[in-house]
Structure formats: C-alpha cells, structure tokens
Amino acid sequence: MKTEADYCKIVPDYKNIITDWVCKNLQTDTNWLRDYKTFGVMKTGKIIAGLIFHNARFGQDVWWTIYSRGKHWCNKRILHEFLENYKS
Numbered sequence: 013m014k015t016e017a018d019y020c021k022i023v024p025d026y027k028n029i030i031t032d033w034v035c036k037n038l039q040t041d042t043n044w045l046r047d048y049k050t051f052g053v054m055k056t057g058k059i060i061a062g063l064i065f066h067n068a069r070f071g072q073d074v075w076w077t078i079y080s081r082g083k084h085w086c087n088k089r090i091l092h093e094f095l096e097n098y099k100s
Contacts, residue, residue: 019055019056020053020054020055020060020084020090021053021055022051022052022053022090022093022094023052023054024051025049025050025051025052025062028042028050029052029059030051030059030062031045031048031050031062031064033052033059033062034050034062034064034077034078034079037079038077038079045066046066046067047066047067047068048064048065048067049064049065049066050062050064050065051063051094053080053085053090060080060082060085061078061079061080061081061085061086062078062079063076063077063078063094064076064077064078
C-alpha cells in the first residue's frame with residue numbers, strides 16, 4: 013500500500029526558488045544563510061516542503077531548517093534521499 017509520501021518527488025534548488033519559499037513562509041529573509049544547500053519536496057507540481065542544510069561542520073553537526081505545509085511528505089525514504097544528496 014503506497015502512502016501519500018510515496019508520491020512525493022525530491023528536487024534540488026537550482027535558483028533559490030525553494031530557499032526563498034521556505035524563508036518567506038518562515039517570515040524571514042535569506043541573509044542568515046551561509047554555506048547552505050536546499051532541497052524541496054514536490055507533489056503534483058507544487059512545493060509542499062523545503063529543507064535547508066546550513067552551517068555544516070562535517071563530523072560534528074549540520075543544521076536543518078524545514079518548512080512544510082503538511083506532515084505527509086516526511087518518511088524514511090525521503091529523509092534518506094535528503095541525507096545522501098547532501099553528501100554530494
């Protein structure tokens with residue numbers, strides 16, 4: 013049985029569209045971001061979640077900022093893909 017999250021697609025943020033979407037919905041600007049990489053989750057052609065990895069100190073910690081319009085995008089498959097993509 014497929015869950016709602018199985019129909020989601022992860023997309024990289026090439027032109028800061030997702031970064032801007034996350035920050036706008038969090039009511040902040042992007043000035044606080046340094047050394048970041050953003051991915052989005054889309055469903056039926058619409059952004060439903062965005063995850064910004066920022067201030068990474070490999071071997072120590074990585075900060076995430078997430079904004080979502082619902083909880084159904086988040087599952088082990090998507091989180092695994094986020095983590096694998098961040099390494100590259």
